[in-house]
Amino acid sequence: MRQTLVAGNWKLNGSKESIQELLKGILAGMSEAKTAVAVCAPYIYIPMVQEILSGTEVGFGSESISEHDSGAFTGEISGSMLNDFSCQYAIVGHSERRTIFGEKDADTANKFAAARKYGLTPILCLGELLEEREAGTTEEVVARQLDAVIGLEGVGALADAVIAYEPVWAIGTGLTASPQQAQDVHAFIREKIAKLDAGVAEKVQILYGGSVNGGNADELFSMPDIDGGLIGGASLKAEDFLAICRAG
Numbered sequence: 001m002r003q004t005l006v007a008g009n010w011k012l013n014g015s016k017e018s019i020q021e022l023l024k025g026i027l028a029g030m031s032e033a034k035t036a037v038a039v040c041a042p043y044i045y046i047p048m049v050q051e052i053l054s055g056t057e058v059g060f061g062s063e064s065i066s067e068h069d070s071g072a073f074t075g076e077i078s079g080s081m082l083n084d085f086s087c088q089y090a091i092v093g094h095s096e097r098r099t100i101f102g103e104k105d106a107d108t109a110n111k112f113a114a115a116r117k118y119g120l121t122p123i124l125c126l127g128e129l130l131e132e133r134e135a136g137t138t139e140e141v142v143a144r145q146l147d148a149v150i151g152l153e154g155v156g157a158l159a160d161a162v163i164a165y166e167p168v169w170a171i172g173t174g175l176t177a178s179p180q181q182a183q184d185v186h187a188f189i190r191e192k193i194a195k196l197d198a199g200v201a202e203k204v205q206i207l208y209g210g211s212v213n214g215g216n217a218d219e220l221f222s223m224p225d226i227d228g229g230l231i232g233g234a235s236l237k238a239e240d241f242l243a244i245c246r247a248g
């Protein structure tokens, strides 16, 4: 039985004050959480997040990671730097990194490898654009994104990773994939992995992301291949986030 995980992705949001408030609120409500809980923070706030969360049951991590170890890469943050602040997770391949910042499948695979190299659990985001769904190529796109990682790191690497299926058209739009639409893609991902390694397929957590909220989380998380959620907007207010953590 896989444990359900709810992870927040704060994106480019928050301030020192608002994050302290948010984490205080989350910690206060954790006794009611039915899922494992984590937050992924903007780099600059990670030391503060570590200070507040260390010794608690709420995990934390970064929203991205450099594929490089060190050197002349202005503006980048490496896995060893994230290790210095005890990060447990690093999101890789978020659709905003792919579409706005031009990260390719190969870049995502390299970031996934960098996270693993430093003992971080990568949260690997996969998902199709609206036009790709409308063209009937959802599975092809998700398979291509996943194959880039499997090709570089091998299927076994997914055993210590988290996958997040996030249809791009559902992110921040209020348009959630229906539980069945999400389940279909999650099952496709798991079956694809199972063809290579049934044990890894059974173990890997596959989260759904895209307009998850307290009202739809229960139904989404009750689907057999949906093991929790990666939450954007609703992770910014403790009450909204906790409502999702109480589902599942």
Ligand code: 13P
Binding pocket: 009, 094, 166, 170, 171, 172, 173, 174, 209, 210, 211, 212, 230, 231, 232, 233, 234
């Ligand atoms: P929303 O929950 O705001 O749709 O964002 C989802 C997401 O991108 C999480 O990574």
